[in-house]
Ligand SMILES: Nc1ncnc2c1ncn2[C@@H]1O[C@H](COP(=O)(O)OP(=O)(O)O)[C@@H](O)[C@H]1O
């Protein structure tokens with residue numbers, strides 16, 4: 001049943017929460033929004049995401065909505081049995097238990113370069129294929145019951161349509177699995193089998209403007225995508241603009257005209273949601289580092305920002321290596337965070353806050369540098385995500401990154417990208433909306449980036465302890 005309604009809905013099912021926007025498809029303006037939290041942790045029952053989505057959709061109301069699209073946290077392994085029920089909790093992108101499996105898979109294919117050439121990405125623990133290997137090795141009984149593997153957004157999209165629907169995904173999210181190739185645009189069933197020991201059913205990769213199904217209430221459903229591809233769809237970074245998303249993950253990405261095949265494994269050669277490419281680096285340590293710093297100091301986000309802004313650049317020699325939850329880029333799954341250089345002279349709350357912000361930004365600056373090393377230009381950074389709401393992050397970013405920075409106005413860009421895709425599917429062409437741009441913050445002192453980042457590099461590379 002198609003319906004004549006006015007608006008489109010976009011969903012971001014991210015690590016920490018489900019966010020839903022109801023959007024006017026004529027201009028991209030947000031009409032209503034709702035949010036529901038997700039359980040904490042790196043393995044989650046996918047039904048909790050469904051409950052969060054149902055709750056948020058109930059709150060915004062969909063009587064006047066004609067189409068919906070879902071963007072979701074990338075890479076999570078949703079394994080389903082014969083009857084379509086989850087075999088176990090989903091293992092999320094930030095679960096590092098499959099780090100040894102990533103190393104094994106790299107060896108088995110003949111090294112990192114072989115993976116980069118085959119699919120565009122060298123596996124780390126985040127990549128879905130490594131989670132399949134972990135399950136087949138550590139939980140053979142669960143593996144035996146598995147028939148289908150999906151990603152979080154695939155599963156939510158499939159459930160929105162109600163059973164029995166054809167499972168679908170899109171190239172943006174499929175490109176984070178390790179068994180779909182950004183280079184060829186095809187699944188690599190041989191790599192899935194190599195990881196899992198046998199084949200599994202996978203969702204069909206739908207086209208960017210496709211209607212993949214309808215909800216029982218008649219809303220058209222678009223293909224959806226991964227969260228970062230969703231944000232890229234909403235923002236449309238120009239060549240030379242790099243998006244830096246400071247959420248649970250730190251994600252650094254931009255559109256590109258060809259697939260990346262970085263054998264160092266730093267740059268993940270993902271696809272975007274339009275038919276192009278989205279080279280990306282993701283860190284495990286971003287907004288939560290700021291949260292940890294604030295709770296260490298016993299202050300709220302505003303108090304934390306005030307402290308950080310009261311200290312001098314370089315925090316009088318105090319440096320944070322921000323790998324609090326292990327790290328993915330660089331691949332150090334067992335790493336921990338470290339404050340280095342503490343003396344009685346610099347031991348102030350202000351310096352601790354400053355070093356926390358600078359350390360987190362230095363991790364992102366490394367990511368930008370790796371993108372540039374792969375031939376992707378970075379002349380300006382666009383900051384989004386919960387952590388970009390921090391005044392200290394916004395003020396310090398240009399000098400630490402060594403780049404002009406625009407902090408885009410606080411918006412749910414991932415959900416907005418999903419709404420854009422829903423409007424595209426509904427009307428058969430991509431909408432022409434653009435997001436509001438902000439004033440550029442220029443670098444105030446180019447020596448700060450050199451000074452802060454070189455000290456950070458010493459700590460990162462073990463030259464300063
Ligand atoms: N003003 C702020 N200062 C620092 N961190 C913030 C601020 N506002 C929100 N955050 C943090 O941003 C994160 C949520 O950002 P979001 O982009 O929604 O993450 P995700 O997409 O991973 O769910 C939380 O860790 C939250 O504490």
Ligand SMILES: O=C(CO)[C@@H](O)[C@H](O)COP(=O)(O)O
Pocket residue numbers: 014015016072073074075093126176226227228247248249250251280282
């Ligand atoms: O793993 C990646 C990208 O490769 C992460 O970016 C996830 O997609 C989760 O994003 P957030 O929930 O932190 O926004």
